[in-house]
Amino acid sequence: MTDSIPYLILKYIHVLSAIGAVGANITYGVWSVRAQRERSHLGLTIKGIQFLDNRIANPAYGVLFLTGDPDGDHRRAWPPVVVVVAVILFMGHRGDRLRLLHPLVRNQIRLLDAGDTSSPEFERLARRNAIIGPILGLLVLVILAMMVFQPMFQIPAKSVASPGFRGAPISRHASNQHRERLYARPMIVL
Numbered sequence: 001m002t003d004s005i006p007y008l009i010l011k012y013i014h015v016l017s018a019i020g021a022v023g024a025n026i027t028y029g030v031w032s033v034r035a036q037r038e039r040s041h042l043g044l045t046i047k048g049i050q051f052l053d054n055r056i057a058n059p060a061y062g063v064l065f066l067t068g069d070p071d072g073d074h075r076r077a078w079p080p081v082v083v084v085v086a087v088i089l090f091m092g093h094r095g096d097r098l099r100l101l102h103p104l105v106r107n108q109i110r111l112l113d114a115g116d117t118s119s120p121e122f123e124r125l126a127r128r129n130a131i132i133g134p135i136l137g138l139l140v141l142v143i144l145a146m147m148v149f150q151p152m153f154q155i156p157a158k159s160v161a162s163p164g165f166r167g168a169p170i171s172r173h174a175s176n177q178h179r180e181r182l183y184a185r186p187m188i189v190l
Contacts, residue, residue, distance in 0.1 A: 014067040021060035022144065024052045025137055032130070043112050050105050061094065068147075086146040093139050100132050 028049050035045035104125055111122045 010067050014064060017060040017063040017067065018144070021057050021064055022140055024057040024060070025140060027052065028133060029137070032133070039117070042117055046105065046108050046112060050109065053102075053105075058097075065090065080150060082146050082150045086143050086150075089139060089143050089146075093136060093143065096132075096136060096139075101129070101136065104129055104132065 031045045031049055035042045108122065108125045108129070111117065111119065111125070116122055
């Protein structure tokens with residue numbers, strides 16, 4: 001399955017969506033620093049970040065999540081623990097963005113439209129954004145590293161002992177046959 005054209009197209013879309021989502025998120029810090037230096041561009045910056053987040057990053061994260069499953073090993077009944085942890089962190093990241101960051105940016109834009117960019121409330125929101133944004137960005141990098149390096153956390157095929165040899169060296173062919181029988185269980189679909 002991993003060499004088929006539909007699989008490769010899906011994997012290509014998955015990688016492109018990761019580039020779009022993470023790439024857009026990385027630019028937020030640059031935009032924010034520039035806006036602090038040139039306060040006259042603060043409105044354009046915050047609204048630009050909101051546009052990128054709503055129209056590019058969030059849809060790309062959705063596509064990333066939907067196309068991520070074909071990268072898995074479908075011979076296993078359960079995905080590796082590292083994948084489960086990464087998916088849980090991903091869902092937490094998405095929830096935190098919706099619960100913390102989106103209302104914060106919405107309030108900043110509300111104060112910005114009212115011309116209230118020097119108030120203590122606006123400064124408080126800007127400081128909070130400067131803390132929450134990088135933390136969520138770091139979480140994305142951790143999830144990305146977990147998914148890229150997940151093969152390092154899996155049990156190598158050579159360690160699967162064939163039941164008929166009792167510790168004797170086994171050929172690659174025998175090991176593959178045993179592994180195919182081992183993973184021939186039906187996949188549990190949730």
